[in-house]
Amino acid sequence: MSILTDTFTLNNGVKIPKVGFGTWQIPDGKQTYNAVAAALKAGYRHIDTAKVYRNEKSVGKAIRDSGIKREDIFLTSKLPAETKTYDGAIADFRSTMETLNAGYLDLYLVHAPWPWAEKGANYDKENVEVWKAMQDIYASGKVRAIGVSNFNVHDLQNILARAEVKPAVDQIRYFVGYTEPEITKFAKENDILVEAYSPLATGGILQNAAIKKIAAKYNVSVAQLAIKFVLQNDVLPLPKAAHEEHIKNNAELDFTISAEDQQKLNDLTGTD
Template sequence: MSVLTDTFALSNGVEIPKVGFGTWQIPNGPLTYDSVRTALDVGYRHIDTARAYGNEASVGRAVRDSGIPREEVFITTKCPAEVKDAAGARHAFERSTALLDLGPIDLYLIHAPWPWNHQGSDHRAGNIEVWKVFEELYEAGRTRAIGVSNFVVADLESLIGGTSVVPHADQIRWYVGHTQPETTAYCQERGILVEGYSPLATGRLIGNEDIDLIAEKYGKTGAQVSLRYLLQKDVLPLPKSTTPRRIAENAQLDFELSPEDVAALDALSPTGA
């Protein structure tokens, strides 16, 4: 078994590959297409995108052209953060589905609890309205699982209190030195899978001396140790790269960190984090 074929089970029984390939900040067109094709060729079977990334069409084309059966690739996309009403949510889902052109979505997320230009503003009622549309899409089989992104405990409690389906996943910023312990514990106690985006702190962990010292023991890179750390915390990493060598390297996580090294990483507060 490879870490790329290992899965976490969502609370509804749907299996999600333990490592995802992230596409945030990769522009639509050849760069997204080539990166996703490389990831699929290396063995990734979980691709993460969003309407806001503007690259769903290239992601979909890369998956279709790969020759890999659709049911073997797990696709996540997200409803834009600024959409906080039912009509907007329905429109966003139809648009994403059309651009991806891959049939049902595997996991559909609310991208954030508030619009990006009004972070921290109160959209609890809007999130509930959007979630009720998500529940309809889920019941209709148009998405196999539904979840949220960037939600902290208060956001989750509000949503769960006003709706029927507990989110299957919460995708949050998660890396060595920034592990969101309160949200992570809340989710894991309730069977909500935590997915970690920016698992290398958008590159800031590369070259971290403390991490590199641990990596030397295993004959691995600091990036590989940083990603393995998430897996040992039952958090799903979503590494992103456009460099073929790094795309392959980020998937080579079939090793085990010792409890002592995990504890050392727990204690780190990386520069710039």
């Protein structure tokens, strides 16, 4: 289970467990509580949520009830994509902190560079203002690292040109056949860790014949292969699962994909 406690080091020196547990689309209440509790029991020490997921309350309770020291759990939440003012960002952060009731956050991300209803719209000016709020939140000591999500190269450049604190992370949609090479290359060149949400393409790659063939070679599931693929590209996967069996299986990654097979997987396109 060492992969769950192995770490990447962020650009500010903070260590982050290499595999996270995602909670997107898991409803608040018993489902989220049980999923997070099962993940922590299985050895996960990195939990990812967001205000917009509306399950922060249950995530926080599962962490508090786990019996695991708070400092041994890496907790991420996110500022809503719709929030594009300094004051709004501060208010939403305070709301998240109150709802989670976890003392502090290890990582806080701007969820997207544009409101979801305006995907692709230009919010450069507003993102600079929001990043000022993020920097002040970081300076308060209530968050150990700050970053972004769904930011492309232009969005990252916009922040970096004016930032006093560089984003530590860019969390993006990333999986076999969809690896966002331009964003990933730019992020790595600027010492920004890429996190992969939906590393299983929300289930979309599980029936892909080419991937199934390679998974069979290693006697592992497609999900296990897909998660390991992300790791071997030095990207942090955030697999999500609601069932205890899947939660455990997703963490069984004690195998190595050969360089040849890793290249085959990197060459795949359009797998979702």
